[in-house]
Amino acid sequence: MADKIRVLLAKPGLDGHDRGIKVIAAAFRDAGFEVIYTGLRQTPDQIVTAAIQEDVDAVGVSILSGAHMTLFPAILKRLREAGGDDILLFGGGIIPDEEIAELEKVGIARIFTPGAATTDIVDWLREAVKNNKSDEKIM
């Protein structure tokens, strides 16, 4: 049996809209993932430090404040600097399509928008972590 997926969830930025990320946390938990939720107003440094310490497979962040174009790349950059190359970064929020394309181009694994089903997010993460791990083995 495959190892349990370990995922860190956090909310960067100043807004306190944590309904979505808590729903996702509960859905991941029910899907059998190990969920570490570090809460609100996490700086990119805090998120990355926690991700490395907890040795997670993926980091999911939720941004509803409009600061996504600043925060996603900032987290990704620090994650790479800290040696977390094998950690997937994904997220969700109110993010226009063309900006999703830009973010995915720079290396954010996936952005979910309002209305996404938790089952789809669970399935996606399971697949993405599996593919990410087999890539590592090949290398």
Place this chain on the structure above:
Amino acid sequence: MFDKTFLENLKEYRKKWDADVAKMPQDARPRYMTVSGDDVNILYGPESVNMDKYLDKIGFPGEFPYTRGVHKTMYRGKMWTMRQFSGMGTPKQTNERYHYLLKEGTNGLSVAFDLPTLMGYDSDSDRSLGEVGKCGVAVDTLADMETIFDGIDTSKISTSMTINAPASILLAMYIALSENKGVSSHKLRGTLQNDILKEYIAQKEWIYPPEPSIRLITDMMAFCSEHVPMWNTISISGYHIREAGATAAQELAFTLADGFQYVESAMAAGQDIDVFSKRLSFFFNAHQDFFEEIAKYRAARRIWAKRMRYKYGAKQERNWLLRFHTQTAGCSLTAQQPENNLMRTAFEALSGVLGGTQSLHTNSMDETLALPSEKAVLLALRTQQIIMNETGVTNTIDPLAGSYYVEYLTDKIEAEAEEYFDEIERRGGVLKCIEEGYFQRELAKSAYRYQKEIERGERIIVGVNGYVMDEDIDIPILKIDEGIAEEQISNLKKTKETRDNDKAKRTLAELTECARGTGNTMKAILECVRVYATEEEICDAMRPVFGEYNEPPMF
């Protein structure tokens, strides 16, 4: 209302009717339930609701217990205020939007601040990176508020400010800018959200821990009773509690429980309930379940009136009134087929009006995508104007009273709220429940249940899990220019250079002393604001005394 034999016969007949219905084929829906997840019967009649105590429970508008409305004449006497929440980018852009809204017939302003302002950070703080002017207007000093209200007579309009943790500072700025224009604080009308308890429960924009936060609020209430008597000091808000996932009954119960807490805190600070309580108002969400929402507003008025009169002993009738603002539910809007949000908002707005709201904000169709464009804002305002002028619902007061279903729901939601009040008390009160995460857990559970209902197909959301289309979304989206942070930071720098820095330092030190002692913090804050101290400087002046709040993460 009905005699006993009639009701007994009716109940017997109902059994027979129910048995007939049970044999008939019905739509294959797994459950019939409200948005809150409560089962709904196929039919309600006189047997479903106890109307014996008509005058005690329902009665007349403008009379205790105000189930039917707070005014005797309701919308014939005073139409609701169409108050569209807005604000974005720089103070100058916001000022332009306000002149536009006033020209188009809005009659109250409602200021949305950006997140740094809501959290007490200046635009040049590290914490503000990427957030300046995004969700609302950036305010650092009095100079920004002067720009926002440039050319607007603050003695003529009412202004609502959605600000909580740093509410005292923003009110102080509004007072100072008005005084500078020659408008006395006694003439100012408006509302401050200033509801810190729901921040801990749902919206999560806090600075200090609950106890010093409550002191800031009671200091402000005392200050306003004396100097800004027409100002509504707290808008006790269920809106965010609902958005965070609450059911209708949870929204109602947690909000009113917060209200009771403010009343008790102000009374404990020695204030006269008959002076401060007339300035408390409420803010509810209008979600998609039409009847459930109407019942919620009616139950809210009844519960509040009874508590204020019997439990807290308010003597003046006007202090028994629950007056409220309504905003349609942001969380009910979908990013898919966004034009559908126009219809959702219209139904929700209608429930607010039928529920007797005093003011209303209708959301714009594009708000799940970005801040609303001018066109979307105009359509949202027109929705209210159509309800007011074309639908006929304002002709007669509380037209749904006496509907067996609505009266049944009103009683039911009231009873559920009472159960929550008992539970909160058993757990040691509102502050204790916040500390222990009781509210937060209840909301997370309800939000998850709702999401599951959608994913299991028990609940159909048009465009999301039913009637799905491949679509290119082509509604215009408002983009906030990333350059505004620079502009704002440079203005802030200029203000800091041109103000009297010695005075700013002195007033800030006096505020720290005031916080340490028992003086009125609102007075000390006003002195800081007048000499252009920044919001963050003022917050920092109290931080060493009050500390900071941190929430243990939970889900």
